[in-house]
Amino acid sequence: MTTDQLTRPADAPPSLGSRVRRFRIDERYLPVLGTVVVLIAMLAIGGSRYENFLTGRVMANVLINNSFLVVIAVGMTFVILTGGIDLSVGAVVALSGCVAAWMFSHGYGAAVAIPLVILVGTVIGLAVGVMVHVFEIQPFIATLAAMFLARGLCYIVAPESIPITDPTIVSLARTRWGTEDGLVITPSGVIALAVVAIAFVTLHYTRFGRTVYAIGGSEQSAKLMGLPVARTKVLVYVISGTCAGLGGLLFAIFSRSGYALTGVGMELDAIAAVVIGGTLLTGGSGFVLGSVLGVLVLGLIQTIITFQGTLSSWWTKIFIGALLLIFVVLQRLLAIRRR
Amino acid sequence: MTDDTAVTAPDATPIVAMTGISITFPGVKALDGVDFRLFPGEVHALMGENGAGKSTLIKALTGVYSIDSGRIVIDGQDRTFTGPAQAQAAGISTVYQEVNLCDNLSVAENIMLGHEVRRAGAVDWRRTRAAARKHLRTMNLDIDPKSSLSSHSLAVQQLVAISRAMVVDARVLILDEPTSSLDADEVGRLFDVVRALRDRGVAILFVSHFLDQVYAISDRMTVLRNGALVGEYRTAELPRVELVQKMIGRALEVLEQLEEAPKRSVAERADTQPYLQAIGLGRKGSIEPFDLDVYSGEVVGLAGLLGSGRTELARLLYGADHADQGEIRVEGTPTKMRTPRTALSRSIVYSSESRKTEGIVGDLTVRENIVLGLQADRGWLRRISKRKSDEVVNRYVEALGIRPANPEAIAGNLSGGNQQKVLLARWLATAPKLLLLDEPTRGIDVGAKAEIQRLVADLAAQGMAVVFISAELEEVLRLSHRIAVLRDRRLVAQITNSDDVTTDDVVHLIASGGQS
């Protein structure tokens, strides 16, 4: 967590006019703590009901299989922290996957293809940022248009599923580092964790990051405080687009193909992960680590249902919906109590 | 138009010199060739009624608005800023009336945001907080920089905002109504800080409605009226009466006449039973339990400083907030005020102090705004006929003198005074028996103010019960039959008004908290 404000210090000087409550967990962390509790509860339930559940292999797989979602959720966190939303990420994932597959099938090497694939996301993010900031189109509509655009381009680039046989990608997909008992990590997992680390540092140790929070707190105040609101707002969509581009690459590595229909509804998974991770959709409050926990919760639901075996796949959706419900109601109750 | 008493420069050259500034908004000349000078090491008050152009002038200086014509010279250089960020870079910082900080962040961040101490590109939180603490000390503010801004009182937040303004080494500090939510002690502390800054050579532009404060702190003042410059004066050489005349632009006698007219009726109270009775009514964190009776035909004034609980009291009576203890009796019958609708069904209405956010429905027309209360009462199924609505709307547009007299005008475009009249029309159309008026005359011009005061007096004379809230004690004193005094969210005293009661008496009651 940040060096900032985990708990209020016990030795804070008695202060004029302030109502400092001591020895209490900062309310900002309560939603994330809720996520942690849910995560632990799920691990406990899974561990007590199924053998081989609490093993390194299973846990590692939850992260590895969702590494692309982690990256996307990180990008989404930036946007949501400013009070915006990005509906285009699922389509961008598909597009960058299609572009990757197309480039590899046309003989481009990984050194050229990989940067370009990520750049696809960056460019779409930039376009969204310009629509939102310069033309004052609501983020919901601007990213919706970007979603249609990216999906449309997908069909142009790759009308049918294209397999990826590029040696670099194949080796990236096959590489496993780790111990014998299955506690392994893949390059995708490493990339996802690196993205999380970079995002964390950016959000908590740079002016840009703090401006993101300030805009979410009050855009009007941020403007009057002389902060670069315009630049920051465009940049969060660029970041989200770039993350989606990278996520698309990771998904292409995972599925070793590019297909126009991948990532349908993935933006909702990302938003759900961010919300379950304790970030407020109104902006200004939340943590990127929370979003990672949110992704893990979603992954664990899948895993538990797989372990159960008798439960049909649609229960996943119902569980995610129920969890979402519990979280938003709890957040709401917290907000009411704070007032 | 400039007065002959204009002063010459105290010393040296002005740090800010604005000449011939004009700004036009659609249909309004907001500023018309205004000149303004600000010198280092002075506290300069910008005076004028609401709508005189004070905030427009400030926003022209800080680059929020672009000017149509005129020159802005900062420290000898021609400048035009395109936003607050540029103005700040040039050493001009502004602290606004509503605290413009982010309450989801810590105190340290709010002070240092954009100016954090960095090492190798990353924010060094330890040193950033140390710097914040240093700035807080210069304000004599000993609070933990790590604490969240929202955990502090408004007064502290205001001082934090000033700390932030000083981080950039401001040479010009603009304080726009910084004291409107502070109590006397807090104002004193703020003024200590302001004087210390002035002595360090900072030029301070001070805007306030409180004349006492202006005379206590300012060295010179510039008076604006209707977007035009009236003159520039030394505070010590301009008596209050003259200042008020210059701000209002009328001779004092006319003013007195205007203000004298509406006065409480002297009718004896006939009822033995109060229309509304609050017994031990209270809400935690909002207002302590209080008892209050309001009789028909009587105006009960609520006196107290901003934040003393005046609004909170009225909201409990209206059911806008839930009381968590005590009870309300309407005409002797215990009534649970669950929502405003309950109050409405008992002919109790409330006009909020925040016209824009809690009163007017901006994008709807004047007609729709006026009949909204009636319509809400009838429910959505029974739409008020065009004929009925014409009748109601025309009656009140005429009776209250709503301008423009066009029922189809969009209410959000009307001036503050006319919006207030639209709100009054909305409520009067429902034929209420108890009218709760929260700051109905705030921010509207003198003429409209007198009209509203007269209306209140007339309504009471016709038998309506009125609870009248105003920050202006003179007004409360003139209109009320009884005055309830509030302080620190408690009802501390109730007095029967008479011609012998003076504002000083009420001020004394507020100051002493009712214990004399």
Added chain:
Amino acid sequence: MSAVGSIIRHRLFWPVVALGVLLLACVLKSNTFLDIAVRDGHLYGGPIDILRRSSVLLLVALGMTLVIATRGIDLSVGAVMAIAGAVALSQIAASDDPGSLAVVLSAIGSAVLVCLLIGVFNGFLVAVVGIQPIIATLVIMTAGRGIAMLITGGQITTVTSAPYKTIATGYWLGLPVAALIAGFFFLATTLITRRTALGVLIESVGINPVASRLAGVRARTIIWTVYILCAFFACIAGFIRSSDIMAADANNAGLFIELDAILAVVIGGTSLAGGKFSLVGTLVGVLVITTLTFSVTILGIPANAVSLFKALVVILVCLLQSPVVRHKMRARRRAVAPAPVEVPA
């Protein structure tokens, strides 16, 4: 201010132009596009087809307009459509006599009941608990399709039932039943919102919820009502969609229709920020989107590019409607234009 100028400034100007251009392009490509023929007493032709195909989107967009006018949004409509189809068809499939009108009516009745409950749930979360609409309705959007799968047991339920089939493919008075149903609800909603005070109360709640509550408007009830209405319209749309293919496809019925509906509302000039709404505008928006999809085949644009084509039109219309562009265009028309700055209080 010329008459031409005020027409161009009308918020529906660009959407209507877009619709006109699309229709014109279709006519240029296929001369008989706008011809209406009478066959077996039924009307056929391009315009009739567009009307029939618009019915589902129009119903959904109708409810969406009311929800958006209260500053809300309803993402759950697609899932509600899936549930409506699933409930109705499962019940018909389970009955002994799928062709009987009574069975169909009772199936429709129970599906409507289920959907109304979902509307009540959404409205409760938004109006009573106070959760942001986008996230409150995301719950059903996520869980809804799971529930629909639960009802159909994961199968795509298919039935043969003549009465049910009439909903989408039948004709009455020479017109498609689906279009008549949508048209009926469109007119009914327009009449109810404008002939009663409901419309202005909805707008008042959308523009300023706090002021409306203090003015005695039952803001909570109104918000609750629009979510229930929205779920109801989505339910009817779900019947048409499932009747069209005579199957309840829990995964694909109404997929992404919420996005099309929101687009139609926005193109129709109702702001996502709530307040003033225009049902006629929504109708235009729906026709633009449907014609867009329809014209793709006429114009010979590869089916793959539909989404791209749609994106370009949407972006264009949104850009032309955006405050910045409108202001710039106005500024160019008049030599000196005052900046639209809020006059300080």
